[in-house]
Amino acid sequence: MPLARHVDGTDTCAGALRRLADRGEADLAAVEPIVREILDAVRAEGDDAVARYQQRFGGHAASPVFLAAYDGAAALAALPACARSALELAASRIRAYHEHQRDVGFRYESEGVCLGSRVAPIARAGVYAPGGKARYPSSVLMSAIPAAVAGVRDVVLATPLAHDATDAPILAAAWLSGVRGVVDAGGAQAIAALAWGTGTVPRVDKIVGPGNVYVACAKRLVSGVVSIDSIAGPSEILVIADDGADPEIVAADLLSQAEHDEAAYPLLACTSAAFADAVDHALEVQLADLPRAAIARASLSANGHAFVARDRARLAAIAEALAVEHVSFQVEDPESMLSEVRCVGAAFLGPLTPEAAGDYLAGPSHVLPTGGAVRFGSPLGVHDFLRRTSLVTYSAEALRAHADAITTLARLEGLEGHARAVELRLDRNGSRPPAHGPKSERVKRP
Numbered sequence: 001m002p003l004a005r006h007v008d009g010t011d012t013c014a015g016a017l018r019r020l021a022d023r024g025e026a027d028l029a030a031v032e033p034i035v036r037e038i039l040d041a042v043r044a045e046g047d048d049a050v051a052r053y054q055q056r057f058g059g060h061a062a063s064p065v066f067l068a069a070y071d072g073a074a075a076l077a078a079l080p081a082c083a084r085s086a087l088e089l090a091a092s093r094i095r096a097y098h099e100h101q102r103d104v105g106f107r108y109e110s111e112g113v114c115l116g117s118r119v120a121p122i123a124r125a126g127v128y129a130p131g132g133k134a135r136y137p138s139s140v141l142m143s144a145i146p147a148a149v150a151g152v153r154d155v156v157l158a159t160p161l162a163h164d165a166t167d168a169p170i171l172a173a174a175w176l177s178g179v180r181g182v183v184d185a186g187g188a189q190a191i192a193a194l195a196w197g198t199g200t201v202p203r204v205d206k207i208v209g210p211g212n213v214y215v216a217c218a219k220r221l222v223s224g225v226v227s228i229d230s231i232a233g234p235s236e237i238l239v240i241a242d243d244g245a246d247p248e249i250v251a252a253d254l255l256s257q258a259e260h261d262e263a264a265y266p267l268l269a270c271t272s273a274a275f276a277d278a279v280d281h282a283l284e285v286q287l288a289d290l291p292r293a294a295i296a297r298a299s300l301s302a303n304g305h306a307f308v309a310r311d312r313a314r315l316a317a318i319a320e321a322l323a324v325e326h327v328s329f330q331v332e333d334p335e336s337m338l339s340e341v342r343c344v345g346a347a348f349l350g351p352l353t354p355e356a357a358g359d360y361l362a363g364p365s366h367v368l369p370t371g372g373a374v375r376f377g378s379p380l381g382v383h384d385f386l387r388r389t390s391l392v393t394y395s396a397e398a399l400r401a402h403a404d405a406i407t408t409l410a411r412l413e414g415l416e417g418h419a420r421a422v423e424l425r426l427d428r429n430g431s432r433p434p435a436h437g438p439k440s441e442r443v444k445r446p
Helices: 011-021 033-043 047-058 072-078 081-099 138-149 167-176 187-196 213-222 247-258 273-287 291-304 312-322 334-338 355-360 396-412 416-428
Strands: 004-007 106-110 114-119 124-128 154-158 182-183 205-207 236-241 265-270 305-308 326-330 346-349 386-394
Touching: 004 011, 011 182, 011 312, 033 114, 033 187, 047 187, 072 167, 081 138, 106 247, 114 247, 124 187, 138 154, 138 167, 154 167, 154 187, 154 213, 154 236, 167 236, 167 396, 182 187, 187 205, 236 247, 236 305, 236 312, 247 265, 247 273, 247 355, 265 273, 265 291, 273 291, 273 305, 326 334, 326 355, 334 346, 334 386, 346 355, 355 386, 355 416, 386 396, 396 416
Parallel strands: 004 305, 124 154, 124 205, 154 182, 236 265, 236 326, 265 305, 326 346
Antiparallel strands: 106 114, 114 386
């Protein structure tokens, strides 16, 4: 399964880079009418609409829609010991990493003005975990644990349950993450339930987590009603490799993302055509017995690209232009190259660091911007679940010192009321004569 080949410096290479730079512009217009219908219905009818659309699209009616007692402890205990231990280890490492992101705010005094920032968690967060081709308990851990570390009081999980033993990993991950309740629904109907609340589902302040095009469209449409993390697209990886890299390891990392989804982006930037040939060969060998080979082949065929750069500097430039979610640096001195590539969602440095470690166990959340959004976005973290309040306290002396500058700027903008709000305080405090006529002419407070 050869990757589409692009030689640096050619028009075809430049064109491919331009097209890939626009890969995040997914067309949600085709699904927007049905998504709007679902959102409106759930907002008006609540649980009944959620159940109706869940029956229509998910094959079963959610009843009850919201499970406040989902018995995650029993689900964890029912797992094989190896799975239970792996989930517990992942949860502990994710929690430990995000503890380092705690923000306690600050206060300081400057010329008689006390300033600061108060940091507090949002009250309730909704975590979406998709069903579909695979269930992802890891995404529950990666989304819900940062919220719990931030201090969010209620974390609610929305995921379509199968109501059989396959639910155990998801429910176990929810319990390990501190999830308080489960919305048994997926798709746009689950997003609507979280955004507006229903008779049973509590309304949340923020919705996080990836989903299909219906979920992405619904999140975009409810943004502003609630906060969202991002509009997630297909998974993507860029492997940056020099001729010293192992082509079999490079191929394995590309397949680790290609097997996610037919629309995933497995990308390679390397320094020679011979190395790209070796990776193509390794891909064919490994696809021969890969259980999800059909999905991976479709991904490679649709979105697999190999860019052959003329030197190390161009490798970094190509990576910067692509702005990819996961970037594996399989080059000599990867730290040095990382310093040249600013737009990276998650960086995996060196040949012994598989991207799969970031997906499951390393610690940082694997919920990352896709489609080039790492140009302005960041991995999901504690900061996503915090509100900040600016704190300002003036002393009399500080207000006197700043009054002329404040009133000058206010009048410069034509906002006389702003200026008078300052001067009235100076007058009340005896700091200057009244600016707008004698006190007898003013309206007195009752």
